[in-house]
Amino acid sequence: MVENPGKRAEPDSVSGKPIRHRPTKNVTATTRAGVIWTFTIVAIVVLILLVIFMMQNQTQATVNFLGFQGQMALGVSMLLAAVGGAVVVAIVAAVRIIQLRSRASTAAKRREA
Structure with a gap:
């Protein structure tokens, strides 16, 4: 393990041996803009x-x-079929999200009462 230069190792209260601190890793935070x-x-x-x-x-x-x-054209017809499938999936997902929000709203009202 590498000690940080300029920092002294602090002794452990139980064993009396110095505790060596590991250097912290440079972690980059993920932002919404980065994900987008x-x-x-x-x-x-x-x-x-x-x-x-x-x-x-x-x-x-x-x-x-x-x-x-x-x-x-074959490519255009397959693209239209894929877009149609995506629209169906989006509609089903929207219905499910509306259902979950409705249940959450009802549950929140019950907790308040």
Whole structure:
């Protein structure tokens, strides 16, 4: 173990031996802005990969949906399907968050009464 220069080791009250202090590590605090920047970079990388995917899948595909039929680029149709799935997940998550907030509000009112 390395002692800090300029600091004297304090004796232990039980054994009388000097206690050696370890140097503190330099820890960087995580901030919200740092997390947002990280997710922004990840989102940009994903967006670039999606654009590459769409550019490589330009062949026309026949799309059938609820009785409608049309021609669309394969990459665009898959992107629209993924966006539709994300919207469904977001709706379910929003409903769950509203439900949890409602329960928390009801519980808080019970505690006050």
